[in-house]
Amino acid sequence: MSDLALSGLIVIAIEQAVAAPLCTVRLADAGARVIKIERPEGETARHYDAAVAGQSAYFVWLNRGKESAVLDLKDAADLALLRRMLAQADVLVQNLIPGAMARMGLSGDDLARDFPTLIAVSIVGYGQDTDYAGMRAYDMLVQAESGLCNVTGTEQTPSKVGVSAADIATGMNAHAAVLEALIARGKSGLGCQIEIAMFDGMADWMSVPLLHFEHTGRETGRYGMAHASIYPYRPFDCCDGSVIVAVQNNGEWERFCNGVLLRPDLLQRPEFATNALRVANREALDAEADPEIARLSTAETIARLDNSGVAWGRPTQIKDLGQHPALRRTKVALSNGQIVTMPRPAGRDQGFHPGDVPGIGAQTRAIRAEFRKKD
Numbered sequence: 001m002s003d004l005a006l007s008g009l010i011v012i013a014i015e016q017a018v019a020a021p022l023c024t025v026r027l028a029d030a031g032a033r034v035i036k037i038e039r040p041e042g043e044t045a046r047h048y049d050a051a052v053a054g055q056s057a058y059f060v061w062l063n064r065g066k067e068s069a070v071l072d073l074k075d076a077a078d079l080a081l082l083r084r085m086l087a088q089a090d091v092l093v094q095n096l097i098p099g100a101m102a103r104m105g106l107s108g109d110d111l112a113r114d115f116p117t118l119i120a121v122s123i124v125g126y127g128q129d130t131d132y133a134g135m136r137a138y139d140m141l142v143q144a145e146s147g148l149c150n151v152t153g154t155e156q157t158p159s160k161v162g163v164s165a166a167d168i169a170t171g172m173n174a175h176a177a178v179l180e181a182l183i184a185r186g187k188s189g190l191g192c193q194i195e196i197a198m199f200d201g202m203a204d205w206m207s208v209p210l211l212h213f214e215h216t217g218r219e220t221g222r223y224g225m226a227h228a229s230i231y232p233y234r235p236f237d238c239c240d241g242s243v244i245v246a247v248q249n250n251g252e253w254e255r256f257c258n259g260v261l262l263r264p265d266l267l268q269r270p271e272f273a274t275n276a277l278r279v280a281n282r283e284a285l286d287a288e289a290d291p292e293i294a295r296l297s298t299a300e301t302i303a304r305l306d307n308s309g310v311a312w313g314r315p316t317q318i319k320d321l322g323q324h325p326a327l328r329r330t331k332v333a334l335s336n337g338q339i340v341t342m343p344r345p346a347g348r349d350q351g352f353h354p355g356d357v358p359g360i361g362a363q364t365r366a367i368r369a370e371f372r373k374k375d
Helices: 019-029 057-062 076-088 108-114 139-145 165-188 198-205 207-216 250-261 264-268 275-280 282-294 298-308 364-370
Strands: 010-014 033-038 066-070 091-094 119-124 192-197 233-238 241-246 311-313 329-333 339-343
Touching: 010 019, 010 076, 019 033, 019 057, 019 066, 019 091, 019 119, 019 165, 057 339, 066 364, 076 108, 091 165, 108 119, 108 192, 119 165, 139 165, 139 198, 165 192, 165 198, 192 198, 198 207, 233 282, 233 298, 241 250, 241 298, 250 264, 250 275, 250 282, 250 298, 275 282, 298 311
Parallel strands: 010 033, 010 091, 033 066, 091 119, 119 192
Antiparallel strands: 233 241, 241 311, 329 339
């Protein structure tokens, strides 16, 4: 770990669930020392399930390579210990409910005054300068509030994204913000206070539907597995399965018509001349394309797509993901000593060796000794 980019950095994580732990696990993967502060019973995500050799899948995914210290932050002695830790730390990441840090004397202003080189990241549901500042925020609630569910699903049924999209986006945004702040501190010598709101991340993702509405009056519809604003970009049913086809420009449309559908006549149809027209006339396009592909097997369709230089994919089921030819894995040791594998994080090569998943309070005694009050 000593030769990794963030080796030597100390990160204090007062965190739970997904968003903050995703940020800090990325820091740990890069060599930072992440000290996770937990309650005696452990943080929330430890108890979501017991799917992975008796441990929570969420916790195993997001907490490798961290140290766990059990502290009671309502106790004056433990709060003083935390302050001694912050005095030596580079980064603080926390996602307690709004106001909790201030009640401990650790508001943004307090941190800036007492720990001027500290980069302090507060993860919240909604911007603290908005009317939603005090709202409780969980992943699906934020997906719904941001409008994401209204553009996801079928025409009849809005849906949430099937993974914790709001939490994951927030963690990634927080990770990027920490890295930027570290670079800035290298220039100025000063830390900073950063607020990362879950809603902001989802609203950013919703920029295209919002821009479409505000500038053209068009509301983005729900089209299931089909793309709302690029066409044809959807699954096609073959005689023995389905293939997802992605046609994103006129050159690909020409190759799709000539080499896959074997229907060059469609290139002369004015209602299909541009992507915008193909989107507006998707039903008419489907009526022409569907019967041509329905006669083919998936193997025949894929061969035509490959030969024509048109992008394609297949809808993988969860039961098949573990054997996907593109899946790269990494080994992780659990606190009970068992070894499991999980998808290797993007950007890590085959030499990536993440740290172990900590047991509750596994490093408490050592951390108390390391940061004890000096006589």
